[in-house]
Amino acid sequence: MSLIEIERREAGAATIAIVRFNNPPKGYMNAAMVGELDAAVDGLLGDESVRVLVFTGALKGVFIEHYDVSELLALSEKLRAKGASFSLDRLSPESGYHRILARLEAAPKPVIAAINGTAMGGGFEFCMACDIRLAERGPYWLGQPEINIGILAGAGGTQRLARLVGEARALELSLMGRTVSPDEAASLGMVHAAVDGPVLDHALTMARRLAAQPPRAVAHIKRLVRSAAETPLSQGLAQERTLFMDLAVSDDGHRLMGEFVAGTRTIRD
Structure with missing residues (x-):
């Protein structure tokens, strides 16, 4: 068994x-x-x-x-x-x-x-x-x-x-x-x-x-939140803005933001 x-x-x-x-x-x-x-x-x-x-x-x-x-x-x-x-x-x-x-x-x-x-x-x-x-x-x-x-x-x-x-x-x-x-x-x-x-x-x-949800965004968010308690604030903020930019230029990020701007997607759940 x-x-x-x-x-x-x-x-x-x-x-x-x-x-x-x-x-x-x-x-x-x-x-x-x-x-x-x-x-x-x-x-x-x-x-x-x-x-x-x-x-x-x-x-x-x-x-x-x-x-x-x-x-x-x-x-x-x-x-x-x-x-x-x-x-x-x-x-x-x-x-x-x-x-x-x-x-x-x-x-x-x-x-x-x-x-x-x-x-x-x-x-x-x-x-x-x-x-x-x-x-x-x-x-x-x-x-x-x-x-x-x-x-x-x-x-x-x-x-x-x-x-x-x-x-x-x-x-x-x-x-x-x-x-x-x-x-x-x-x-x-x-x-x-x-x-x-x-x-x-x-x-x-x-x-x-x-x-x-976009898997790259899921992974980045989980990494940042999971490490927040043990990471100095200045370091955590630096990591956050870096991964924000990584998602902004990703295929999913670019596509989904474009759909929102075009009025075909809402930002709310």
Whole structure:
């Protein structure tokens, strides 16, 4: 059984890739799934016909429950037997999962999380690496409860959550190990919206719109916005005006601005 299922849907001249996480019965992320996900992400990001990636769960009510704790416990036992210790003086290297999340953030293509159920721990860390997060309303739980089993969110949870909801709220959620409903997640800014199901329909409506946008403009905007928090303002402004000019002379930019001036296109959606 494949743990990662890929479906391609045509959207005009472009393709939308739907990637489903399928690991019954509990919907855990584990090392085998990470391996399949790595290959899937590589292939889809390298396919120029694919304009948008949409990730969702194949199991009813589950996006990714969380990372498989039995694997983490086995790793703990192995390292403890070796007498391993860790310090900020010697940083731990990235794992395959860390690299996947970083690639999705840096990718020139939009990435949507269609959260069809519970997404905790490593599951919600995946969601936070996506550009757009839509959560289906229901008895589902989102967030970073790792402290409740003695660890912390180790795949970007502390860093990305603070950037989404602010330091104070991220501390409260992470220190209390509190998970939230889709509606509360939307009110806090953890997801863009809570929607009545099925969430995939909402995600595909957005994906079709994104797939129709000029891909060069999409890539430039994503790059600038994604790097804004870590880039000095003067440098970010210089990059912005440079990429603005690059789009102004591009085929799509020249054509679409011409249509607007001719009165055959509106600038509003």
